[in-house]
Each structure stands twice: as structure tokens, then as C-alpha cells.
Amino acid sequence: MHVSRESAPLTYEEERGKPIPGKNHAIVQIRLGAEFLQQTQLVFSELSLQVGFDKIRVPDLCVFSHGTIDFRHDEVNVGDPPETVVEIFSPTQPSQDVMDKLDEYFAFGVKSVWVVSPPLRHVTIFAADGREARFTAGMALDPVTGLMADLDKVFRSLPGLP
Secondary structure: OOOOOOOOOOOHHHHHOOOOOOHHHHHHHHHHHHHHHOOOOOEEEOOOEEEEOOEEEOOOEEEOOOOOOOOOOOOOOEOOOOOEEEEEOOOOOOHHHHHHHHHHHHHHOOOEEEEEEOOOOEEEEEEOOOOEEEEOOOEEEOOOOOOEEEHHHHOOOOOOOO
16 A cells, blocks of 8 residues: 555654654653752743744743743743753754754843753753853753753663663
8 A cells, every 4th residue: 555645644753843852851851840940930841932033943941030921821932032941852863953053042032052962961051152061960050040950860860760
């Protein structure tokens, strides 16, 4: 039986426009978000950012220093930049894909971008002014926003899990 491209279901990458995340990506995302929630209540997962006239980006996490939550009137394609965004490498994602997003985020007004590599267990924080900070253990500290995360907690292994 031949299935035409028109009737074949879209892959995750085609439908969502991003690589398939794995278990490591998922656990790092939720743990890093939990670290941030200890410092601010405005942490969002998978929030659509209108970074350009016809350009939407959906980082893994966004952190805002101010704003409100209105459960009666949701906001899609947010036009205000967060202070920090987090991009976590997925198993099938080329590194250049993530690095290309940095310029878009900084042009949008983001102050810092955390790039996380679960297999290497490290975080690189890029600042809009060109500074970079790399962390592999202990407390990661954003030199621009002051946001912190305990990487020993973020990257800890759990007994019984591969």
C-alpha cells in the first residue's frame, strides 16, 4: 500500500517545528524550572514568544521579573521579552540550531540565555552584552539577572533509573 505525503501523518518535528525531547530533556526542564520557582513566580514552560514580525520561538523555559497572570484571559504569542530564556538540547538537535536562536532572543530584548546540555551536564549562560559563563556543578549564577540554579540537583541521577 502506498501512502501519499498528503495523507501521511506529520512527524513530531514537522508538526511542532522542533526536535523530539527525551527523558533527560524533560527531567532537566522540570528541575530547572523548580529551581527558578524558588526565586520568582513567573516561570513559564513552552511559552510562545513573538520574537519578530512573523517569527515565533518557543523556548523550554522563560523567566520574567514582572507581570501578571490572568486565568480568565490567556495570552498567546507573548510580545514582551522575558529576562531569561532556557534552551535545552534534545537528543536529535544540532547545536547550531540552538546557537542560531541566541541572536533572535537578544534582538527581541532577552537579557540572558541558558543553554543546557543534559549529556554533558553543563550550562552555558550567554548574556546580551557578549559575556558567557559556564557551569558543570554547584550553583550556576546568571551574571546579568542574578538567577541561580543548583546544578547538582538539576543533574542528579535517581536510583533505579538509567
